[in-house]
Amino acid sequence: MTGVLVAAVLVLAVVAIGQLSNLLRLRGEIRGGEHPPAIPTERDNNRQGTLMLLFGIGLLIAVIWSLFAWRDTLLPEPAAAHGRKVDTLMRVTLALIFIVFFITQPLLFYFTFKYRGVKGRRALYYPHNDRLELVWTSIPATVLAGIIVYGLLVWKGIMYPSDKGNDDPLVIEVYGQQFNWTFRYAGRDSQLGDADVRFVGGENIVGIDPNDSRGRDDILTKTLHIPKGRKILFQFRSQDVIHSAYMPHFRVQMNCVPGMVTQFSFTPAYTTAEFRQLKHVQHKVSSVNDAIAKRRARGEDVEPWDFDYVLLCNKICGSGHYNMQAKIRVEEPAAFSAWLAQQKEFKDL
Amino acid sequence: MEAQAAHRDNFITRYIFSQDHKMISRQFLITGIVMGCFGVLLSVLFRIELAWPEQSNAFLHFFLGDRWAPDGVMDPNIYLALVTIHGTIMVFFVLTAGLSGTFSNLLIPYQIGARDMASGFMNMISYQLFFLSSLIMIISLFVETGPAAAGWTIYPPLSALPQAILGSGAGMTLWIASMALFVASQLIGGLNYVVTIINLRTKGMSMMRLPLTIWAFLVTAILGICSFPVLLAAVLLLFFDRAFGTSFYLSDIYIGGEVLNHSGGSPILFEHLFWFLGHPEVYIVILPALGITSEIISTNARKPIFGYRAMILSILAIGSLSFIVWGHHMFVSGMNPFLGSVFTFTTLLIAIPSAVKAFNYITTLWKGNLRLSPAMLFSIGLVSTFIAGGLTGIILGDDALDINVHDTYFVIAHFHIVMGLSAIFGMFAGIYHWFPKLFGRMMHKGAGYAHFWITFVCAYGVFYPMHFLGLAGLPRRYYSNEAFPMFHDLASINHLITIFAIVGASAQLIFLGNFAYSVFFGARATQNPWRANTIEWTTPVAHIHGNWPGAIPEVHRWAYDYSKPGYDEDFVPQTVPLRKGESDGH
Numbered sequence: 013m014t015g016v017l018v019a020a021v022l023v024l025a026v027v028a029i030g031q032l033s034n035l036l037r038l039r040g041e042i043r044g045g046e047h048p049p050a051i052p053t054e055r056d057n058n059r060q061g062t063l064m065l066l067f068g069i070g071l072l073i074a075v076i077w078s079l080f081a082w083r084d085t086l087l088p089e090p091a092a093a094h095g096r097k098v099d100t101l102m103r104v105t106l107a108l109i110f111i112v113f114f115i116t117q118p119l120l121f122y123f124t125f126k127y128r129g130v131k132g133r134r135a136l137y138y139p140h141n142d143r144l145e146l147v148w149t150s151i152p153a154t155v156l157a158g159i160i161v162y163g164l165l166v167w168k169g170i171m172y173p174s175d176k177g178n179d180d181p182l183v184i185e186v187y188g189q190q191f192n193w194t195f196r197y198a199g200r201d202s203q204l205g206d207a208d209v210r211f212v213g214g215e216n217i218v219g220i221d222p223n224d225s226r227g228r229d230d231i232l233t234k235t236l237h238i239p240k241g242r243k244i245l246f247q248f249r250s251q252d253v254i255h256s257a258y259m260p261h262f263r264v265q266m267n268c269v270p271g272m273v274t275q276f277s278f279t280p281a282y283t284t285a286e287f288r289q290l291k292h293v294q295h296k297v298s299s300v301n302d303a304i305a306k307r308r309a310r311g312e313d314v315e316p317w318d319f320d321y322v323l324l325c326n327k328i329c330g331s332g333h334y335n336m337q338a339k340i341r342v343e344e345p346a347a348f349s350a351w352l353a354q355q356k357e358f359k360d361l
Numbered sequence: 362m363e364a365q366a367a368h369r370d371n372f373i374t375r376y377i378f379s380q381d382h383k384m385i386s387r388q389f390l391i392t393g394i395v396m397g398c399f400g401v402l403l404s405v406l407f408r409i410e411l412a413w414p415e416q417s418n419a420f421l422h423f424f425l426g427d428r429w430a431p432d433g434v435m436d437p438n439i440y441l442a443l444v445t446i447h448g449t450i451m452v453f454f455v456l457t458a459g460l461s462g463t464f465s466n467l468l469i470p471y472q473i474g475a476r477d478m479a480s481g482f483m484n485m486i487s488y489q490l491f492f493l494s495s496l497i498m499i500i501s502l503f504v505e506t507g508p509a510a511a512g513w514t515i516y517p518p519l520s521a522l523p524q525a526i527l528g529s530g531a532g533m534t535l536w537i538a539s540m541a542l543f544v545a546s547q548l549i550g551g552l553n554y555v556v557t558i559i560n561l562r563t564k565g566m567s568m569m570r571l572p573l574t575i576w577a578f579l580v581t582a583i584l585g586i587c588s589f590p591v592l593l594a595a596v597l598l599l600f601f602d603r604a605f606g607t608s609f610y611l612s613d614i615y616i617g618g619e620v621l622n623h624s625g626g627s628p629i630l631f632e633h634l635f636w637f638l639g640h641p642e643v644y645i646v647i648l649p650a651l652g653i654t655s656e657i658i659s660t661n662a663r664k665p666i667f668g669y670r671a672m673i674l675s676i677l678a679i680g681s682l683s684f685i686v687w688g689h690h691m692f693v694s695g696m697n698p699f700l701g702s703v704f705t706f707t708t709l710l711i712a713i714p715s716a717v718k719a720f721n722y723i724t725t726l727w728k729g730n731l732r733l734s735p736a737m738l739f740s741i742g743l744v745s746t747f748i749a750g751g752l753t754g755i756i757l758g759d760d761a762l763d764i765n766v767h768d769t770y771f772v773i774a775h776f777h778i779v780m781g782l783s784a785i786f787g788m789f790a791g792i793y794h795w796f797p798k799l800f801g802r803m804m805h806k807g808a809g810y811a812h813f814w815i816t817f818v819c820a821y822g823v824f825y826p827m828h829f830l831g832l833a834g835l836p837r838r839y840y841s842n843e844a845f846p847m848f849h850d851l852a853s854i855n856h857l858i859t860i861f862a863i864v865g866a867s868a869q870l871i872f873l874g875n876f877a878y879s880v881f882f883g884a885r886a887t888q889n890p891w892r893a894n895t896i897e898w899t900t901p902v903a904h905i906h907g908n909w910p911g912a913i914p915e916v917h918r919w920a921y922d923y924s925k926p927g928y929d930e931d932f933v934p935q936t937v938p939l940r941k942g943e944s945d946g947h
């Protein structure tokens with residue numbers, strides 16, 4: 013990595029020095045004074061055209077290089093059922109983007125080089141061609157129509173999941189406040205009690221209504237435990253400002269907005285233990301631990317890392333925004349139920 | 362001649378209370394450049410923090426002092442403030458007022474053949490309001506609790522409650538005051554531009570003979586007139602919530618140990634109002650740059666712009682669509698998912714006219730005879746970044762995909778490339794190209810090349826890697842990337858970005874030096890140094906009131922007769938009458 017840095021800086025230095033010498037030569041030309049000094053000469057066109065071509069080639073190489081070199085940093089495969097569809101859509105879209113990128117950018121830089129100005133040559137007078145315009149209006153239109161329809165179907169599948177009917181989801185409330193998260197489970201009666209900001213205070217972080225009997229067995233926790241394979245319906249609320257519940261490994265995000273309840277539902281596909289076994293995850297963990305080892309070698313106090321799903325805040329919410337996190341654990345349903353049974357109920361707090 | 366002799370001016374009427382479009386253009390330009398320096402400096406400060414989080418740094422201490430960087434370690438509050446003011450300055454002060462203000466003012470009267478703007482007085486007021494607004498924004502950097510820090514999008518409740526973040530105290534009040542003046546400046550300026558373009562065109566200058574620059578400025582001004590008032594309304598209501606206890610945006614809030622007395626409001630309302638301006642705003646930023654580029658690419662390719670009508674149609678299509686796509690900033694805000702579908706549809710439609718523009722630029726280069734001046738290089742750079750950044754918009758505009766990249770560094774990468782870089786490149790291109798009309802001299806070519814290359818390489822070096830940060834799940838507006846172990850392996854990418862940012866920012870010194878030097882000592886410009894067709898090049902090099910010493914020239918053809926067969930020269934100015942049987946360009 014440092015190598016790349018040094019190389020980049022060197023390239024820049026060379027360009028800069030090259031241009032400086034250019035500058036000095038120009039001063040000579042100004043004195044000589046036949047060609048107006050600020051107007052590019054044929055030699056300028058040659059040099060700049062060539063540089064543009066080289067830049068274009070360099071850009072494409074850098075893009076391809078980055079796809080390999082930085083692969084491990086990307087998020088691993090999704091840990092939720094709907095995430096697969098999102099990732100497939102992403103791959104299709106990325107493929108399309110790369111195709112267009114790798115056609116248009118080379119053309120742009122190649123034309124700049126190829127048609128660099130030469131004395132005495134005359135440009136082609138070619139003001140328009142309606143047929144051509146039609147072609148490159150209708151091709152993008154068709155392709156985009158495809159992408160739009162595909163995207164809307166995926167979106168519909170994620171946001172209107174209850175169309176399927178009889179799946180009894182587990183309802184969990186995710187509650188944001190500066191700068192931490194609280195989770196509320198429904199308890200034995202499977203119903204969340206009413207809540208209102210007027211009841212917030214002390215142990216009652218989320219403002220459960222003490223007069224609502226449904227709320228007495230609700231359970232408040234600071235880590236999010238969820239069972240694999242069961243659909244979870246998350247309801248999001250906030251105590252103070254807007255937060256955003258972001259669970260990147262599940263391809264899930266929804267804002268938590270004071271004054272309203274928002275929701276999102278998904279089905280976890282891997283337990284935490286299973287996810288840790290995935291090859292990409294192990295690569296990621298080892299490259300993170302390499303980075304951590306380097307810092308420990310410098311005497312910094314950083315713990316080695318084992319993978320865990322996380323919930324991040326992804327809407328600016330104040331000075332602690334960068335560190336508003338909670339751990340997510342996905343377990344087999346039996347282990348999940350056992351864990352839940354051990355938690356204190358609201359009335360016992 | 363008479364007009365000029367009759368007009369006497371002293372230092373004050375000439376430099377401060379000027380009503381002359383050329384002077385006002387220069388005022389906007391210089392103010393914009395000064396604001397740009399602030400914007401870049403702030404970004405270098407927070408980039409240092411991101412590369413070496415929570416570490417002591419003498420540079421940070423020098424600029425932020427004990428208040429905001431005790432022992433040289435940046436405070437998280439000031440991090441958010443720096444990001445907020447950086448964004449605000451870049452989008453509004455540099456790329457809206459700086460860019461449109463400079464070139465609309467300079468080129469509208471010049472290129473349509475008018476002696477000045479329709480109202481010189483309003484034009485002057487427009488600049489003065491902008492100046493005042495800039496001043497207030499800069500002053501806000503120095504208040505005790507720091508400047509506004511809720512992001513340039515200032516979503517309430519964060520922006521409404523001083524308890525929520527330091528910057529929402531006096532800093533936010535100044536931000537609102539500054540932006541209110543800014544909106545007034547934009548409205549007055551924009552109305553003037555539209556009226557001037559519609560009414561003051563010289564004989565023969567039909568709409569279909571206007572240079573594309575003017576088309577772009579026209580649509581930009583209309584976008585501004587229709588959308589900026591909505592921002593004004595949004596921030597006024599925010600001000601009421603802050604100052605008078607109203608509840609437009611606030612409800613059910615417990616903060617600082619107490620329940621607030623607000624109920625019934627909704628932050629989502631603010632989001633709708635903000636983005637109703639916010640999205641057209643990005644086109645207000647980019648359209649003038651595209652107009653400038655069209656002109657520069659055609660002139661320097663010695664070739665007509667390809668598809669003049671299609672270019673106009675796509676500007677119009679982009680302009681009108683830009684009003685019905687704002688919801689793509691709100692896919693995960695909690696609004697009805699059906700609206701998500703609607704906004705995805707409209708958003709991806711914009712890709713069509715944008716693609717047409719990109720293809721037309723490339724075709725204009727094809728079989729040209731390119732004069733690769735610094736202005737031309739920046740214009741070609743713009744086409745490259747406009748394509749690269751536009752393509753990732755297809756991901757962000759797709760609601761299903763946006764779920765996981767919304768508010769991550771992927772967004773930062775996308776909008777910096779498609780809007781930030783493209784518009785800045787357009788602005789640089791315009792300055793290099795029209796410097797002879799601005800200051801009567803030429804900018805130094807060699808220094809221009811050096812500036813272009815370092816800027817271009819660093820621009821991609823800073824923003825391309827950010828796509829990977831975003832795809833790794835890294836949120837934006839994070840003071841430190843090290844609170845989560847899963848981001849530790851991004852440190853080397855963050856170093857790379859920061860080094861490119863520092864080198865790129867330093868390269869702007871070359872530009873500043875060249876600019877300052879050329880204003881006073883640059884080679885004297887000839888009347889039409891680029892051998893261009895548009896009629897600003899028929900005015901004398903030295904600025905005079907009324908622009909043309911004699912009658913305003915009459916226009917006989919479109920602006921793009923470069924290398925037209927049958928003519929010896931490779932350009933035919935708009936003032937040359939059509940020959941018998943010759944048809945008008947497009």
Ligand code: HEM
Pocket residue numbers: 400401404405408444445447448449451452456511512513514773776777780781782785823836837838839840862866
């Ligand atoms: C000197 C070159 C620049 C660098 C290194 C830079 C870097 C950055 C970075 C890293 C962020 C994200 C910080 C965060 O979210 O924590 C940011 C935010 C932003 N930048 Fe830049 N930027 C530069 C130039 C520009 C330009 C030319 C524009 C004009 C459009 C711009 C507009 C913005 C905006 C609107 C934000 C969002 C602010 C917010 O989150 O509220 N920047 N910049």
Ligand SMILES: [Cu+2]
Pocket residue numbers: 255256325326327328329330332333334336
């Ligand atoms: Cu947050």
Ligand SMILES: [Cu+2]
Pocket residue numbers: 639640643686687689690
């Ligand atoms: Cu938008």
